[in-house]
Amino acid sequence: MSLPHPTTDQISLPIVLAVLGDPTRLAIVRYLASKEGVPLNCSKFLDLASKTNLSYHLAKLREAGVTRSEAAGTSRLITLRRDDLDKRFPGLLDSVIAAAGEDKALPMVGTAETEIDA
Amino acid sequence: MSLPHPTTDQISLPIVLAVLGDPTRLAIVRYLASKEGVPLNCSKFLDLASKTNLSYHLAKLREAGVTRSEAAGTSRLITLRRDDLDKRFPGLLDSVIAAAGEDKALPMVGTAETEIDA
């Protein structure tokens, strides 16, 4: 159970862009950004994908250096690596998140029926 | 020979990100940005990929709404759709291009041996 994260200077632009180019992962990042500072566990994203599939997407985000995952008991706490991303690619994350706000037709985490218990 | 381009509001964020997530295409966009305003023909990018492969990547960029291609005699003039991208996703293109400048390890158009005749 290693959970390897790239160092800040190992973060690669094409990999970050490709990883953010998936609607499910974009929705995850968007939600993380909206709850900035609050570590979330995977179950928060279960309306985006199945448990198995989430594990896959969260691993992609982690391996790209977009998120950090830390073990906490039986949970995993996920956070955005905002500081590292801002250091490496200033302004990129903000403009992607702002752009995601412009793009209707993107999946969201707590929409409609599930928003009540958020 | 239609050469369809999406309208500004048809441009999709995940598709743009996925398209820019390829090192060859990122290099194309970077070069276009460095020659902003000057329409370039495909041959400018021949050190990035084969003729066939370039056609493929340029079609991807066009279909995503990142570039515009116009027929001009036997050539095709390629331009960045900066205005449209800035309108749809303000700041995104600039931060991606700036980020590309930070990322050593990206392919470039006129590097080293080919730069003499640029």
Add this chain to the structure above:
DNA sequence: CCAATTGTTCAATAACTCTTGAACTAAGGA
């Protein structure tokens, strides 16, 4: 008209991506 130039289309292929269900691990609580 003929040939060269510029780029596209097609078919094929290798490689990768996303998604799934079943089986598994690890920690926490009754």
Add this chain to the structure above:
DNA sequence: TCCTTAGTTCAAGAGTTATTGAACAATTGG
């Protein structure tokens, strides 16, 4: 200890992407 909860790993399949070479169009210049 046993069960539940949280998440991972594995194997498999469907689909997509990148790359190539051969063949094709279209325009331009001689």
